[in-house]
Amino acid sequence: MPKPTPDDANAPKLTINDIAALAGVSKKTVSRVINQSPLLNQATREKVEAVIRETGYTPNPQARALALGRNFLIGLVYDNPNQQMILNMQRGALEALHGTEFELVIRPVDRGSAKVMDDIRSFIVRQRLYGVIILPPLSENDAIARICDEEGCRYVRMGSAVLDDPEHMVVSNDRDAVAEAVRHLIQQGHKRIGLIAGPHGFRSAKERREGFELALSEAGISLPRSLVADGQYTFESGVSACESLLDLSPRPTAIFASNDEMAAGVLYAARLRGIEVPDQLSIIGFDDTPITSRVWPPLTTVRWPIVAMGRAAALKLIGTAIGEGHDVSEPSTFSSTLIRRASVAPPPRD
Incomplete structure (x- = not known):
């Protein structure tokens, strides 16, 4: 049987039986090669793979799925x-x-x-x-x-x-990345830093809060319960949480929001109150979603890959x-x- 080439437009569509005949092996052996079975010696595998390459054979996905x-x-x-x-x-x-x-x-x-x-x-x-x-x-x-x-x-x-x-x-x-972000705020001179936490039951929220607390502890900065507001990873919850933090007296000079949607909500809530960012309030988010570079000022954030x-x-x-x-x-x-x-x-x- 002549070996059809991949660019032979008139060649009939090859089947697994054709490949088996060309390679001098059984249909089952070809199937094992296609499905990456370990139950083959290397020489047989290479022989079948060479025929598949030479002929341009494409396995039938339905047949493979069935197998x-x-x-x-x-x-x-x-x-x-x-x-x-x-x-x-x-x-x-x-x-x-x-x-x-x-x-x-x-x-x-x-x-x-x-x-x-x-x-x-x-x-x-x-x-x-x-x-x-x-x-x-x-x-x-x-x-x-x-x-x-x-x-x-x-x-x-x-x-x-x-x-x-x-x-x-x-x-x-997440924990280490948030700790780095909060250290950045501390290096800028911030000591009264608010946290908008993620939803209860999310491991990401727990890890990010622990990173936040770790950086404060390293710097000897206390974290009053009043400086922690609960969020739901949504823009609306970021607005609401920020409003509760801005109602404090004295209010925080910086806020870390556990994701960018909430950080954008912080920026929105601050603007509604005429609070200038970053002159009167610094903000950091988490994710590095497109919104962070499209708002003004662009948001500092943790890039989550x-x-x-x-x-x-x-x-x-x-x-x-x-x-x-x-x-x-x-x-x-x-x-x-x-x-x-x-x-x-x-x-x-x-």
Whole structure:
């Protein structure tokens, strides 16, 4: 049988049986090569791969899915009010999946629902997912990881602290990054610094608050309860929390908001009261979303590498399937960094 070339427009579409015949192996052997099975010797694998390259053969994705018992779908499961974070996570995952057989399927859920675990299990089973990326705060629930294991579905959890084995994690250094941000305020001379915390039950909110408190403790600065306001990672909660802090007497000279949406709310609330930023109030946020460089003054913030984290999470799931040996021997740890802009200045003189 002559070997058709990839640019032969008149050649019939090759099948897995054709590749088996050309390579002198069984159909099952070709299937094992395509599906990256370890049950082959290297010489046989290389012989089949050479035929696939020479002929330009493209495996049938439906047939592969049937053989694997899975579709080429990666699920993204979340319940998070920070929509920019969700968008950035999608962007990173899609970058990793580009040019592969895999597609991304988005699934928002309600973590407060009594049926949330059933909903997640149903999503995995119904879509026959190859793998799933779990975003915080859902990722902090070990029961979801157990569901994935029970259903034979690969998973990666995203978090602000290590929650699982390295192959199942991408993690950021929120605590250290926030401590650096607050040290920057202290170096500018601020001592009365307000905190707008994230939602209760979010590990990211806990890690960021601990970083905030660590920097104050290092500098010997106390943190009265009145200087801590609760937020929900939304613009509106940032406005409300800021108003409560600005009602204090004396009011804070700087505010750290646990995400950029709330930091933008702080800027809005300060403007409503005629408080100049940064001359009368310094502001720092967290995320480095586009809004931070589009408001005036541009907001100092902590750059959270969420796109890179999304890309890494997807690659952890599909690396073996696409034939790239991505290293998962250690947690994929990503460092957040302080981005200094015009919203921070020394405090006003008394």
